[in-house]
Amino acid sequence: MSVTSRISRDEPGWLLEFEETYDTDAADLWSALTEPGRLARWMAGYRGDLRLGGHWQALGVDGDVYCDGVVEACDPPHGFTTTWVVVGEHPSRVTVTLEAAGSEAERRGAADAARTVLRLRHEQVAQAGTAPGWHAYLEALHGHLADPTAARDRAAWLARFDALRPEYAARYAELG
Template sequence: MTPEPTGRLVPTATGHDLILARTYKASADDVWASVTEPERTARWFGPWRGEAAPGNTIEVQMLFEESEPWFAVRIEACEPPRRLAVVTQDEAGGWSLELLLTETDGTTELRLVQHLTSTEQLGEIGPGWEYYLDLLTTSRTGGPRPAFEDYYPAQQAYFESLA
């Protein structure tokens, strides 16, 4: 079964925001721990090392990518358990990302926002985030890990059509 893409593209003053969301029956504190504690991020994205604080750069490993690369992540803002803003940097360039959490009646919505200056690679970026957010969900529920092949290239045309 191919997962349905959920991402949407919103124009901004400097480009576009790619926004993807997931909802969890959990407190914002618990979801925050899933996206900030290295033992828990290792379950769905990869571990990180360094001293995490606004203005600092940590290193994050992508465990579910070929060669499991490490890359630099500069923490721009950290407002537990509501907002984490980072800029990533690797040999492919840099990305500006935010994780925004909103809790209502014991349910938390997590929104991943990637601030884009170009939509050129949207067909690759979107399916990747859908995959990683579903990995986050399965890390929290214990369900079977999704296969990347179910996301890319299956969702590529959807994301390209958003631009």
């Protein structure tokens, strides 16, 4: 795991950009990102319609709606764009793209050696805590892909989030 990230100003908030490579093909990664049953095992409970024009809601641990959005673009299994509206905050936008990793020669290798690069771009983010949250989720996604039936480990995610917070706080502070 080596999640890379960039933070920059994006008035009225921040632009967050993440990249990570996963040991799976784009179809499996797409499934993990868009099927509510799989999302619940590594990120959060979701309900709604995760397709073009669809409205969705992400649920907090208490079952209440944490955020919602509308899918604005969708190109399975290559990427999607959705609005992202955390309750009580201004709207933001998330774009996810997926592409095969490595050179053409590597991509023609064994099927079990499939690797996919995920790029996540979150525009106009209001909360500083969003960056370590995305980072921790992208790491948790590795565990889900290794064992898709395992339940989400909320305690491990919170510990990782807490460990990442000081690093991201320093990075935000550098930007003013």
